Amino acid sequence: GPKVLQIPSHQIIDMGQMVTLNCDPVSNHLYFYWYKQILGQQMEFLVNFYNGKVMEKSKLFKDQFSVERPDGSYFTLKIQPTALEDSAVYFCASSLDQGSANTGQLYFGEGSKLTVL
Amino acid sequence: GDSVTQTEGPVTLSEGTSLTVNCSYETKQYPTLFWYVQYPGEGPQLLFKVPKANEKGSSRGFEATYNKEATSFHLQKASVQESDSAVYYCALSDRDYAQGLTFGLGTRVSVFP
Numbered sequence: 493g494p495k496v497l498q499i500p501s502h503q504i505i506d507m508g509q510m511v512t513l514n515c516d517p518v519s520n521h522l523y524f525y526w527y528k529q530i531l532g533q534q535m536e537f538l539v540n541f542y543n544g545k546v547m548e549k550s551k552l553f554k555d556q557f558s559v560e561r562p563d564g565s566y567f568t569l570k571i572q573p574t575a576l577e578d579s580a581v582y583f584c585a586s587s588l589d590q591g592s593a594n595t596g597q598l599y600f601g602e603g604s605k606l607t608v609l
Numbered sequence: 610g611d612s613v614t615q616t617e618g619p620v621t622l623s624e625g626t627s628l629t630v631n632c633s634y635e636t637k638q639y640p641t642l643f644w645y646v647q648y649p650g651e652g653p654q655l656l657f658k659v660p661k662a663n664e665k666g667s668s669r670g671f672e673a674t675y676n677k678e679a680t681s682f683h684l685q686k687a688s689v690q691e692s693d694s695a696v697y698y699c700a701l702s703d704r705d706y707a708q709g710l711t712f713g714l715g716t717r718v719s720v721f722p
Contacts, residue, residue, distance in 0.1 A: 493654075496652065498652075500691075525709045527709070528710075533714070533716060534698075534712050534713060534714040535653070535698070535712045535715075536710050536712075537710070537711070539625045540709055563672075583652055583653070585709065587709075595657065596657055597643075598655075598656075598709060598710060599655075600653045600654065602650065602651050602652045602653035603652055
């Protein structure tokens with residue numbers, strides 16, 4: 493089936509450093525998402541992105557976070573500077589269609605585990 | 610806001626026994642309901658979805674009925690296999706599908722031979 497690839501699978505950094513998480517979404521998909529899952533907690537929506545713009549973001553999407561997809565390449569999540577509470581698994585997802593409640597199917601990557609020391 | 614509540618895991622079973630993972634939801638909208646499954650080392654993948662109330666979804670021997678009156682969407686399988694060991698997520702999307710899916714906490718299911 494369609495695959496979403498995430499790079500890196502695991503990254504360890506010191507607090508205050510910058511990190512970029514990369515996502516290669518399904519090729520014909522138009523909507524892209526980041527979710528955050530802290531160990532033992534549920535996956536929570538961070539942001540979605542369409543046509544070069546952030547469409548919606550949650551309270552978890554702090555000012556230190558940014559997303560972009562330059563020229564149709566990777567969809568990236570950048571955190572600058574990182575904080576201890578940013579340690580989590582970040583899942584990228586993509587979907588073909590956003591507007592219909594009858595679809596809404598997301599395709600997820602395997603996650604990028606971020607450890608902030 | 611929307612919320613999803615699931616059976617708290619972990620759930621441990623023997624092969625051949627039946628599985629039920631409870632899911633209840635809250636939303637002011639008219640949601641599509643989903644079950645996602647996450648196998649070790651992989652991202653969540655869709656098991657099945659049900660867009661309409663009183664309909665049933667099924668896949669790989671799993672099934673769930675969208676019960677609008679009870680606001681429930683319980684996952685069931687009559688006879689589990691070791692390969693069903695995974696984390697199962699109940700989720701919903703409402704008509705204003707701006708924020709993707711609202712997930713439950715996930716239920717870890719371990720099946721032993």
